[in-house]
Amino acid sequence: MKQRVDFRDQISKNKMKSYFLMVVIFFVILILGYVISMATDPGYFFVIMIFAIIFSISYLLVNFYHSDKIALKSVGAKEAKRIDYRDYHNLVEGLCIASGMPKPRLYVMESSMINAFASGRDPEHGVICVTKGALEKLERRELEGVLAHELGHIASYDMRYMTMVAVMVGMISIISQVFLRSLWFRGRGSSNDSSKAIFMIIGIALAIIAPIVVYFVQMSISRKREFTADASAVKFTRYPNGLIKALDKIGKANQSNEKKVNKALAPLFFSNPFKGAGRTHPPLEERINVLKRM
């Protein structure tokens, strides 16, 4: 195995990055609030700021503690009982032994596509959800590879980090949208103040550029995580072929777009649930090639 990524490093890096991101999100909201209030009416500065602070803190907290529930709910996942899904449970139990991790809660979602996702802020609150299609169409070893990949995400605290990134992207685009739209409703001519005009231009520029930049950063981060999770899957199973065959099957299955899945959840999935829309995952062939070298 070449260039193996050490686990502990990955975990502490992810933890640090997610705390760092929380701080960044907080400040981004402050700055946006400041610029917007300066552009509109400095008198409202404190009102907007206080509102923005309360809003951002509660948003972060809710997402931090409930990301798994939100994700499960939004795809309509049901808990997988041991009696009905014995193989699924057995495979995950084996992988948990191999990785020394607590067993995550297991869910199933109604879909004929082959896909899976993981969530939860740390391994103790881990959640894995697979589609019915994956359970039916994948062989035991292939399914194991997919599950190991998801467990890899949980082990390296990817979910915490990715959720924070997703929250940041969402917030920034919401704020920018609100600001840009609010411009249409305000009369022109009323503001001749030059400092106001400057802030207005900064505000507009920020509102347009920020979401785009953040979006691309998110995509590249998300792609890197996939390779890491593939690597940890191999570390757990010592059997890259299972994962390779699963990826191959997904490529051949000609997956159609999943309408029920929110776009914001795309990075959480095993393979991209959307065709053409932003690449949150590296191409399947590339992942297979990397796996073959292990």
Place this chain on the structure above:
Amino acid sequence: MWEIIILAIVVIIGGMFFGYYNRFVTLSNRIDNSLSQIDVQLKRRADLIPNLINTVKGFAKHETAAIKAVTDARKALVGAKGVEKKVEADKKLESALKTIFAIAEGYPDLKANTNFLELQKELTSTEDKVAYSRQYYNDSILTYNLLCRTFPGVLFANIYSKKPRTYLEIAAEEKEVVKVDFN
């Protein structure tokens, strides 16, 4: 100024003493834990055998040799002391089970029996778990040994008199068997 630098150095070195001690303790605990995990899985495997034997007896009474081989192997596994011996015994049990499953192919009723199928599934997945627990045991030893052998861990290993541990050897052909079984 000098006082601050000296104080900082003392704090850092003191912190390393604590940090490395805790790291050694955590890692040896992990090794012990994973060792008992192997035990747990082997025991569960042994517990499944009597049920399987009863089911097989119901359909294929005349295969006494194969049945006896499995019960003997199970007895050896239960009686074995130490992980190495237990793993050894488990290997014998695995090959005895293979004979039983091969024989079952000749008994359509047995092959279609849901109880038998369930047990077969459970046994294969416990075999999976045994393999994974051994793998995790060796992984834990690997991390521990790396800490013992690399700098600066090696200094602290000497101070706390921690010695590298030996791996649980797994025969290559056996590992292959585990992988092939499920396809």
